[in-house]
Amino acid sequence: MTMMRKTITIPDAMESWIKARIESGLYVNDSEYMRDLIRRDQERHAGEEQLRGLIAEGLESGMSNASAADIKKRVEDRLKADGRL
Template identity: 55%
Template sequence: MSMHRKTITLTEQQDNWVKSQIESGQFGNDSEYIRDLIRRDQQAQQRLSMLRQALAEGESSGTPKPLDLAAIKAAGRQRMQTENS
């Protein structure tokens, strides 16, 4: 994997925060911390995209039906009995 050098500008407060994360031993240097932040953001964006897709599928799936809690509980009890048998 090729690496690219970037220059970023931080406020003093942000720089102190990054330094504290490194001093805590969680990261070896600034770059490791920034890459971790980017990975987390990428994962969050992927989860958000999946959630939006699921919402769109739900909205386009047709007319909603009333929630029948008694039927859901009965199905769960039946499943538990089947699994425990």
């Protein structure tokens, strides 16, 4: 993987925060911290895109004829099957 060098300007308070994170042992250096922030942002964006797709799918499917109790039961059954309930 090719690495690119970037120069950023941040306020003193942010610099102090980054240094504290490095001193805590969570990160080796500034670059590792920034790469982690970018990875997390990419993951969050992907999750948001997935959620938007699911919302669009739900809206396109129209209204359900199932009762609230039926819907709740289906969700509970699905969560139990997945081991989340």
